[in-house]
Amino acid sequence: MPLDEPSRSAGVPSTRRLSEVAYLELSFQAVYALRQGNMLASEAPTDPRDLAKTARRRVGQSKFLVSFLILLLIGGAMLTLTNLFERFFLVGPTPVPLPLYTGTVIAGLLLLELSFLWMVGLQSLPTYLGSQIFPVLETLPIPEKKLDRVALLVLVRLFDAPAVTALVFTPLALGFALNSVFAGLLVLPGVVVVILIAMGLSLRTGRFFVQHVQGSRGGLRESILRWFYLLLWAVPAFGIYGFVSFGFQIMYGLAYLGRTSPNALGSLLLLFPFPMGLIPVVGLGGANSISLLPGGNVLTIALAALGYGGLAVGVAWWLRTAPRALSRLSPEVELTDERRGVGLRPVGVPAAILLKDLRTASRTPGYAFVVLLPLIDAVVIGLSSYIGAPQPQSVFDLAAAAVSTTAILAIVFGPAFFATEVMGYSYTRTLPLTNRSMLLGKSSLIVLIYAIASVIVVGLTILRLLEVWLFIAFVLAELPGLIAAAFLEIALLFRRAEKAGVPVSLMSTGAWWAITVVLPGIVIAGFPIALFAVLQYVGVSPIQSLLAMAVVALAELAVVSLLALGPGTSRGRPHVRVLDEDERSFPSELELETLLPGRGRG
């Protein structure tokens, strides 16, 4: 090395210190999205330290929410391992052997934890990539290995609270439910493997997104292909929904398979995460307990568990460098000489907003997930009518289940699309867009999700429903209530966002904000359905109940429309503060001076 070349490691702060700053920037961008053109509210704190504190708090709230949901799953698994549930499964028409029951519940819990953590990773990845932390750090005199470790630490910080919740509470809950501390501890390897695989899957799917989705050209064929790819993002969600919805059927199915084809069950038990779920079973009942499993062989299961452990070690090794490599990845641009002409096809303003949101979603997994989740739910509900019910279901039971779940999911996730405006925020505010158009455009997405989900349920259950028209009447009766809920939510979000000037990142930040917007929406959307249920309960005829439901839903729509679209609604005046370029850049000069003292002195 020439004498005058500065050392790559001289005076560089610790990995932990660098990762702290990088993580703070990530949180900051997740909440304020300044790098994507958002502007701060005029009433936002002027001191960057206060802004950073708010960003930390919001991201913390979001992690708390996810951790709480994981805790609920663990609690659910603990309950199903109690005597009450066991008795329900161990006897009856298809008795389930106890080791199979316990192993399946633990494996199910591990699968749910994997799905949840994978989902957390997928939701955080666009912010991780969009925050552009590492392209800035790469230009500083920081050794390569240190940069790799910083990227890994930042990735770990994305998962920390949910992962720690799984690590601590899974053994505790299982130890308590199985009345064995040892069995509880034996679930730990499974949880560790799940966490590592979830992190690995998040990064692999993230790579896939950058390479095949982000750079995909426009056009109908390409759009369809992108939506197909994006189904990948829905796999974890499907895992959660499928397992929760079909848990009992899966249990009985496994027991049935054990009786009719023990070898097939034996092979199935080698699939991840069954072997990890069976480790505590061995701890609880000794090696003999596996012999109670039809087709089960303790050696092959142990080998499979070791194999998955080895895979997790491989993933951990890969993770040393993968997070930084991902941040340097560029989209694969499809170069083609195919020219489609420059013709533009303008549409009405609400339709343009809807189209823009769908096009954005087709290249952004976080938003695609928002559209796909209610549709997946509809598929699950539709399929469950075949698997779960021995007889054709009552049309109103099915309709109430399908419509309420679909409506609530659309209402919960639909407003998240408001956050898409952040990406071109400052530019969009210079276009002659009225709040009314924005409200109609954003609400139409919620209605579209609801309509497609309803069509899916009807399509999947049409053979079991004798009175399809009644189902359609139920869907239509709820529709005005759903539109009213969408209007209310979007109007609340719009006013709040306008006032505060921050993006509505429903999925990742500001849990309290989400609650104050989503809850009124759920109340409005749920009230007509609740009224229908009550009228049915007190003996009013279904047709009269349906009419009452429709009248109430229409009344809701009339009142909310007046409030949201009537005179006096806001015209979108700006109350924003623009940061200087220095404030936008990462890290700030002050931070750089703290991080790399003396860097400017020769």
Place this chain on the structure above:
Amino acid sequence: MGGRVLHANASVLELPLAVRNLTVQYGPLIAVDHLSIQVRPHEIYGLLGSNGAGKSSTLKAVVGLLTPADGSISVLGHDPVREPVFTKQMVGYVPETALLYDALTPREFLEFVASVRGLDSQEVSARAKSYVTAFQIEREFDQPLATLSNGTRQKILLIGAFLHQPPLLVLDEPLNSLDPRSVRLMRELLTQYVSRGQRGVLFSTHTMEVAERLCHRVGILDRGRLVGEGTLEALRGQTAQGNATLEEIFLRLTREEEGVYAAVRALGRA
């Protein structure tokens, strides 16, 4: 629209832009301090200033992104604060940084802009085609904006601003990131643009050469205040510098001339 404007006050309200005593504040910081400027029909007005002088803040207030703390703005006689939708229809804006919907392609982005502006399909397609051909971006027209270079993104923003042929173009450092061919094209395009109708252009720049060649009049901002305004000749007269370039005039008016030499001397000793 024109009749209504003329009826109120023909002499002032026909102006594409009239800014009077504009003050923009960020908390305690005054970014723009009682600024008054006008953009006349057929005029390209350049706003010059150092970093943080208040150029972008002025432009953002004009397009309705910022609310003035004091003063008034009139776009063809309409107030952007009271009539935001109408005035936004009258203005084409290019922000200083090309922050767009990265997940959209140029075609999808321009379709969105054309839809919001309520433009006719045939007319807007023909116009888009001529601009896309002029800027040579047919190949990138169906690639996501996230994958395009800054220069190409800037071209898309410029096309978006021209798409509805507005009476007022507000361009914040519009030539940044553009290649020499496109800079030349833009210069010709803007000159041609203001020659038709009652159109005006307000644009900010750091590049004195561009301002000198392109602008009919310039305003020089220093710490939010207008310290000089007029044609190059008028500014020369104002500073008593017969053959001075715009750069020399700028440094003199902003009292930066001595500061530059002092900084160079200090750097030479370092």
